[in-house]
Amino acid sequence: MSKPGNVVLLIEDEAKIRRFLRAGFEIHGFSVLEAESAAAGLKTATFNPPDLIILDLALPDMHGVEVLERLRSWSNVPVIILSVTSNEDEKVRLLQAGADDYVVKPFGIAELLARGEAALRRYFRRATENSVIVAGPLSIELASRTVSLNQTKIRLTRKEYRLLHILATHVGLVVTHDQLLAEIWSGNQRDNIQYLRTLVRKLRQKIETDPNTPRLLVTEPGVGYRLHSRLETGSYG
The missing domain is CATH 1.10.10.10 (Winged helix-like DNA-binding domain superfamily/Winged helix DNA-binding domain)
Structure with a gap:
């Protein structure tokens, strides 16, 4: 389970998917922020830093890879990518660019939540390892x-x-x-x-x-x- 008050930012242009994700994350104790474009997502991540980001690759104004690269220029927040393709080369490219995980559409909310929890555990463990x-x-x-x-x-x-x-x-x-x-x-x-x-x-x-x-x-x-x-x-x- 997430720590009480953990915030997830959903950067996804499809309202139906955002509603689906919001419901699943809220049931498991997350606070949810939404952005329907790359520009809105980057602005939200800057001024309201989340604990976890769910990032769709196919955004209307910018490719998800560029969004990820911009995020990684100033933030180490865990990022999980959503994509319709399972191409292995693309997965490798995204992981090398700083993604923490990769989920292919369609997916079950239980799988995404489990991956999100795992990314958060790794993140918080890294944050406390160096005394x-x-x-x-x-x-x-x-x-x-x-x-x-x-x-x-x-x-x-x-x-x-x-x-x-x-x-x-x-x-x-x-x-x-x-x-x-x-x-x-x-x-x-x-x-x-x-x-x-x-x-x-x-x-x-x-x-x-x-x-x-x-x-x-x-x-x-x-x-x-x-x-x-x-x-x-x-x-x-």
């Missing part, structure tokens, strides 16, 4: 909540550590403003991005050599922030 995350000169020990910079421990406030923890568990990937606000704050503060900018600025003062030219915690304009796995050259805002 120490290294990002350039930073070392974050998740179990003890200890942060070291160049092997010297640094002190962070509770919210500074929470921000760093979220970015570190997605190291190398973009984490959106909305996701960070939702996970760090509640109430009216969740809608105020200035709180997030202030917190990022304070954290940079503790982990960056030059906070005005960050090389670890970098801004992805209009989207969110990324913690690099190594020091990056060049200037970032």
